[in-house]
Amino acid sequence: MSALSALLVRDVRIALRVGGGAMMGVLFFLTVVTLMPFALGPDLALLRRLGPAILWIGALLASLLALDRLFSADHDDGSLDLLLMGRVPIELAVAVKGLAHWLTTGLPLVVAAPILGLFLNLEPKAIAAVVLTLLVGTPALTFIGLVGAGLTVALRRGGLLLPVLVLPLTVPVLIFGVAASNAAVVGPVPFGTPFTILCALTLMSLVIGPFAAGATLRHGLE
Amino acid sequence: MELIGKELACTRGQREVFSGLDFRVAAGEALLLVGHNGAGKSTLLRLIAGLLRASAGTVSLDGGDPELSVPEQAHYLGHQDALKPSLTVTENLRFWASWLGDEAPALDAALEAVALAEIADLPAAYLSAGQRRRLSIARLVAIRRPVWLLDEPTSALDVASQGRLAELMAAHLASGGLILAATHGPLGLESARELRLGGRT
Amino acid sequence: MAWIDLANPTRFLRIVDRVLPWLTAATVFAFAYAINGVLGAPDDYQQGATVKIMFIHVPSAWLGMFCWGMMSLSALGTLVFRHPLADVAAKAAAPLGAAFTFLCLVTGALWGRPMWGTYWVWDARLTSVLVMFIMYLGLLALWRTVEDPARAGRAAAILTLVGAVNLPIIKFSVDWWNTLHQGASVVRLGGPTIDPSILIPLLAMTLACTLLFVALHLAAMRNEVLRRRVRTLRLLQAQTARGV
Secondary structure, three states: OHHHHHHHHHHHHHOOOOOOOOOHHHHHHHHHHHHHHHHHOOOHHHHHHHHHHHHHHHHHHHHHHHOHHHHHHHHOOOOHHHHEEEEHHHHHHHHHHHHHHHHHHHHHHHHHHHHHHHOOOOOOHHHHHHHHHHHHHHHHHHHOOOOOOOHHHOOOOOOOOOHHHHHHHHHHHHHHHHHHHHHOOOOOOOHHHHHHHHHHHHHHHHHHHHHHHHHHHHHOOO | OOEEEEEEEEEEEEEEEEEEEEEEEEEOOOOEEEOOOOOOHHHHHHHHHHHHOOOEEEEEEEEOOOOOOOOOHHEEEOOOOOOOOOOOOHHHHHHHHHOOOOOOOOOOHHHOOOHHHHHHHOOHOOOOHHHHHHHHHHHHHOOOOEEEEEOOOOOOOOHHHHHHHHHHHHHHHHOOOOOEOOOOOOOOOEEEEEEEEOOOO | OOOHHHOOOOHHHHHHHHHHHHHHHHHHHHHHHHHHHHHHOOOOOOOOOHHHHHHHHHHHHHHHHHHHHHHHHHHHHHHHHHOOOHHHHHHHHHHHHHHHHHHHHHHHHHHHHHHHOOOOOOHHHHHHHHHHHHHHHHHHHHHHHOHHHHHHHHHHHHHHHHHHHHHHHHHHHHHHHHHHHHOOOOOOOOOOOOOOHHHHHHHHHHHHHHHHHHHHHHHHHHHHHHHHHHHHHHHHHHHOOOOO
């Protein structure tokens, strides 16, 4: 257990120090959301209607941003070799790295979402719904992304490939995340229905992600 | 304790790196892997470390911990130093110690052994190549694992550090450990056998 | 002559130590005068007491722009004259500029709430400030990404200058975008004829905030010089430990 907590502390620390990418995702999120009205026009009623979708798209893209370095940084400096030689199964190590990545990139997006919600003129109820769905949904995005991050290591130069590989896999999360946010405001479906499915998707990705990523890392060594 | 490799073969891509390779290294012994570039020295070390798959043959550690695999009882010192520049010297070492071992690590003693104790609080980004190498070596000292797999351990080290590494290796052998090292030059070990790879060329 | 004197960081530190107490006193004095004036200023017949937010909003908007201008000059100092304190000045200014721009946005939002009934409208002026704020954050991120201050300084200087060229274009584009869409109503200050009872406290407040900026900037520059010395010492420590 102490090995895993050491890994968590290490990854969080690296992300927060000089050269780490902890706040980049939030900055990207802010930029994407700011750009939307320039394309759509400053119509507050329109922005209010599209707000949950804009926030979800922004969070989705932002959560992909730092993903390609998740394993490849460890691969490039030889750390991955040693991580594989520990006495902890690589799947657990991958899960912990995913958790550290979510804490430093996913959680800040959730925290920033209410402020960006104000920019889009969302009502308090909609903001609460978006924050709740992002809190539940962003771990799914990170853990699905683990698979892509593992593949980039196996394929060496996969950085550009990663979004193409991962984005289709995130479609269900996006559908039910936005659906739940909208349901909270306009209905007609009760909030609970899509939200429960979103929770289920997250739980599934928490299991599938580490196993698939662990497998890609093992094969990547060949 | 004895590390035994039987009938090992390894193919990378379409190329057969080596095949039918046997070796035995007993406790207290050092085996030097020699041979021209591309003879398979690094490949063999990575294979024993569990980082490559053998296409045939087995590696086993007689008299080791039966609950652990060979890689879990081995230290691997590769070409890269596995250090994070933004973490301090101590933070880097502490992480690898708690990742690779269970017991409380002797961090201070290990840093003392590689003469990095006085800059323990500096970020690893400030270190020279030789200092990074020494910090990497410190983890072999901090956590006890019987098998040392060393790939060109003296690269980037000056003469004094090479001498210190030789002392550390001798101490490891004396305490019942065993060493496999890929090398081009002498390591300063007196009783080391040689295994020549790629002899057919 | 004074310019050459300032190029020497040690002399710069000594000058800062001598100037800073006086500057702090002047800042406190200016704020005391300005706040007194603000409290005495009449409320707007439409906006009531909320108009007083303007006394923070306008100076911070001014400082947000002023700071980028100052960083652009520093960027020229870094790239053209290779002045040793230029990138120290630029680095110390960036968080301050970001803070004042942020203050401008927050006060704008608080002002907008009673005016427009919502915290945020995509009004041309506010939106331009928001884009500038994002550029400040990008600049801060750039400073944080590169550990070596000299390398980071050159990269940041180039970005600052590109930003300085682009900010007017962005401002123009946003204005055009906003009028094209006939967006939300724009609140205008009373045009060129602001009553002296408001204008004088506003100018006093702007002066006080500028003094505050200069004082904070000098202190931040001093800290940055010291921080770089610590870094050099630690690098030296690593170097001398090599022989042991």
